[in-house]
Amino acid sequence: MPSVVVLEARDYTPRMRVSHQAMTAAIAWTIGLVCLGSASCSKSSAAAGPQADVTASEHGFTPASLNVPSGGPGSHRTVTFVRTTDKTCATEVVFPDLNIEKKLPLNQVVPVDLPTDSAKTLTFQCGMAMYKGAVVVTAH
Numbered sequence: 196m197p198s199v200v201v202l203e204a205r206d207y208t209p210r211m212r213v214s215h216q217a218m219t220a221a222i223a224w225t226i227g228l229v230c231l232g233s234a235s236c237s238k239s240s241a242a243a244g245p246q247a248d249v250t251a252s253e254h255g256f257t258p259a260s261l262n263v264p265s266g267g268p269g270s271h272r273t274v275t276f277v278r279t280t281d282k283t284c285a286t287e288v289v290f291p292d293l294n295i296e297k298k299l300p301l302n303q304v305v306p307v308d309l310p311t312d313s314a315k316t317l318t319f320q321c322g323m324a325m326y327k328g329a330v331v332v333t334a335h
Contacts, residue, residue: 246304271310285299
C-alpha cells in the first residue's frame, strides 16, 4: 500500500518555503505564457457574455455615443447591440430618423445596418425613449 507524506506549515524549513514560492511563480508564469494567444484561454472572456458595440443594461446603453468613420456614397456599417439583463426597458433599439426598430433578445447580439455615406449623428433609443444614445458618423 502506498504511503502518503503530509507536510504541515511547521514542517517547512525557510529554504523549502522559498523553493515552494519559486515553483508557484514558475508555474503561474508558464500558464500565462501558454495562454498568450491561445484560443482555449480566450474562452474565459467569452464566458462573460456576448460582445457587441453597444450594450443595453439596467443603466441604459453603453457606450451612449459610438464614433464610426464615414465611407462615401452608398456605404453602410453594421453596429451590434446586446441586451444583458431583463431589468431594463431597453428590450429593443429604435433609430427614429431611419425607421429602424430591432428587438433585443436577452444575451443575443443583434446587428443593425446603418448608412455611413456622410458625416451625421444617428440617434437611437429604447422603445419607451427613456434610454438614448447616438452613432456619430465622422468625416475622415
